[in-house]
Amino acid sequence: MAKVLAVPTAALLVLIACCFAGVQCNDTPEVRKSLIDFLRELAGGDDQMARDLGWDVTVPPCGGGGVQGWKSVSCLKATDGRVRAVTLGNMGARLNGTINATLLCAETAIRVLSLNDNALRGGIPAGISACKALTHLDFPGNQFSGSLPPSLALLGQLQAVDVSRNNFSGEIPSDLSKLPGLVRFLANDNHFNGTIPDFNLAKFQNFTVSNNNLTGPIPKNAERFSNQSFWPNAAGMCGGPFFDPCPASPSASSPTAPFPALLPSSGPNSKAEDRKGEDTRKKRTVSKIVMYLGYVLLGAAILAFVLYKICSKKKRSKLGRKSKLGGGRSVYDSSKLTTTTTTTSVGPSKSAYSLPTSGEHSAAAAASAPSASLVVLRRSGTASITSNAAAAAAKELRFEDLLKSPAELLGRGRFGSSYKVVVPGGAALAVKRVKDVAVNEEEFRRRMERVGSAKHPAVLPPLAFYCAMQEKLVVYEFQSNGSLAKLLHGSIESSQGPLDWPARLQIAGKVADGMAFMHTALRGDGASSNSSSGEEMAAADGPIGHGNLKASNVLFTAGMDPCISEYGVTALAPPASSDTALRADVRAFGMLLLELLTGKATPAQGDGAELARWVTSVIREEWTAEVFDRALLAGGGGDGASEQRMVRLLQVAMRCVDASPGSAPPPTMREVAGMVNAIREEDDRSFSLEA
Incomplete structure (x- = not known):
């Protein structure tokens, strides 16, 4: 009897050894049937999808031996020939069913599940945590709803989660921030609420939670991404560099409750504590009103002083006024440059939404010292990439025009910020404010002149530039696309x-x-x-x-x-x-x-x-x-x-x-x-x- 049992046992051991040695051990018919049933449920019970993709229990998913494998699956044939990825994207309304995690996880080797841009409904089942090998979950552009299951955090190898453009709600599971390999999280265009988990964004390649109802502080290292990764959201979102600073914790005794006003009341002293908190908030509001009123009065006093000085100068001498407010323009035809110099103080008349000035500008204005020149690059026939309107606007551009004109922040980067500025006449220009670049004024000036003179249809030419000790601006035509x-x-x-x-x-x-x-x-x-x-x-x-x-x-x-x-x-x-x-x-x-x-x-x-x-x-x-x-x-x-x-x-x-x-x-x-x-x-x- 022992000899009879020894034969199949030895065969089984040989089979297992072959699998670990790299010989293909294709998925069993039971696993194949589970995957076919998984596809059927995705398709809302329709069997035609499986036939169209060649998903047949009698055919190895990875093919081989002259047999065509299943479509929309990927395998690692060099090892065991098992299914590693299921990519069923862009099927539209044909996939309008739900996810059955039990059927999917029958294939324990599955790593990637991509179901983007379909019409899938329901939610992500908690049982998906049984697919321990999963590294990528890509579900954007569906009709999923409900909340993300906390069990997602049990997928220790998870690297990427994309649930954008769905109808998810509830809070984002906080334990997702503890996954060591997660480097991509896209949850924009949903209905998530609560706060953003404390993700370590220093290691992330892509991250966005915009177009939700989230509030509270944004994670650290958020500056690695643009404000479009977080905005728009609920009004209570806070934290630099994109939002106002978050309010400090009211007391050191409760460090885990940064937003006590949002916590439910409990206990016999809850009403008294609520009244005390309401009084504290009223006092803070009054203090803020007084502070802002002081700012307004101070600004009015400064404005009155500046107006008084201007009127005094007008009375002294019209010639002196022309000398200080008139621009001296000199054209250098040999270098094809037009230089416009101005000494006008632009602080009082500056728009609330205009280009912010640096400390250097403020000091120069206060001392009535002449500012550096705005150098306009004259072009003999504009390049095809630059419109005539933008080139014409640049030729008449003055430095104070940039500071007075309405400006919109386009983005911040490692080397400065970019603004959209609409100058007098209606032309839209893009202004790059440069920082932390170790180049002196003369080198920067020479470089911009050289770049401006070399024309190519795939290089956006600078229209003008400004260069001072602590300030460098470069002006381009704004590209609306x-x-x-x-x-x-x-x-x-x-x-x-x-x-x-x-x-x-x-x-x-x-x-x-x-x-x-x-x-x-x-x-x-x-x-x-x-x-x-x-x-x-x-x-x-x-x-x-x-x-x-x-x-x-x-x-x-x-x-x-x-x-x-x-x-x-x-x-x-x-x-x-x-x-x-x-x-x-x-x-x-x-x-x-x-x-x-x-x-x-x-x-x-x-x-x-x-x-x-x-x-x-x-x-x-x-x-x-x-x-x-x-x-x-x-x-x-x-x-x-x-x-x-x-x-x-x-x-x-x-x-x-x-x-x-x-x-x-x-x-x-x-x-x-x-x-x-x-x-x-x-x-x-x-x-x-x-x-």
Whole structure:
């Protein structure tokens, strides 16, 4: 009897050993049936979806041996051939059922579940925590409701959660912030309330909770992302750098209750405590009113004093008035520059929503010292990227016009803030206020003149600039179609649809052309349209790097053509710019390609190293197809030839970002542009043949 039992036991041990040794052990028929039933429930009980995708219990999901596997699943054939990813996105109303976690978790190897842009309803079941291997949950653009189950925090390997554009409500589970590997959390456009968990945003690649009913403090390190990651929300949201400071805790005895007014009353002294709290709030309100009234009176006194001084000066001498308020304009035709100098004090007449002034401006105004000049770059025939209205407005622009005009904050970055300014006449301009750039005034002036003289249809030219000891401003035409970052990662309400493969490839090619042109045109090698004297200056100064190339600095013109903004504004001063900055530009362009291909945003602060590491790890595990953005594949790039070209573009990106020891030197921007445009031309030929 023992001998009879020994045979099947030995066979079982051999089978298990084979699985661990790397021999394929396909999912059992029971697991396959569970996955088919899972799909059926997603489809609301319809069996046709399973037939259309080839999900059959008699067919191995991963295929093999000449047998076609199931569609919309991914496997790791090099090990055990089990299903690792289920990607059922963009099915629309065909998937209008619910998630059955019990059926899904029968496949214990599942890591990725992507169900984006369908019509799924119900909620996320608590039992999904049984799928212990899950790393990615992508459910955006459905009709899910209810609250997120706290059991999500039991998925210890979870890296990405995307529940945006649904009808979820309730509080975001606080224990999600304790997951060590979570680097992507998108929950915008829902109905969540309560406070944001204390996520460690320093390690996140992408994070947004906008368009909810959240309140309370935002997490630390929020400056890595824009205010669009948190706003709009409930009125009680607080915390820098995007909102007012949060109120201090009322007492040290209750450190865990930062918002006591929101806590329910209990106990025999609750009414007395409520009355005491109400009296305290009334006293604070009165104190604030008195404080603000004092500010108003102080402002009125200052205004009256300034008006008195102005009237006194008028009475003394009309000539003196002309000397102080009139602008002296000198035109330098040889350098094609128009310089406008003004000494007008603009403090009293400045709009409440105008461009904020620095301490340097205030001191200069108080001492009646002449301010630095606003240098307007005169262009002989505007570039195609700049409208005549913006160029005309810039020619008549004065420094005080910028300070007086209504301004709207567009965003903050590592090197300063950007504003939309509407100047007299109605022209909309974008003003970049630069900070923390170690470049002296003379170098900054020379750099802006050189960048302004080198024209390319993919580089947004500066219209004017201002340079003083502690203040640097650069003026551009405002581009109303927004940035590449907004188009890739913005809200669903965007007027533009998702970017498909041809559009992304075209953007990559044009940006590469613009960068390659600027890297060579400013070397003084004859590639630019400068005069001979300008070429000698360029040769002496060396090339200029961009210094801050990223998706938010790639803007779209009125014709939706990409253009590079802020060229050279934050580049290093020579001699660093001759080598280090150019290599940094190549790496930054590689990160831009990764962002285009993966659809994943790079942090607002940082070099995107985490995204590069993630792509490298996925490629190493032979999951290259999992790198690409689902919207990219669904938008017409899912055929085999297009995917091959995506892989080639991915290889170009990795060559640009690879800085490992012993790796080959990175290519130049001219070489990168040649590689990208070769892929683009091949894609165009393929499209022409199909048409």
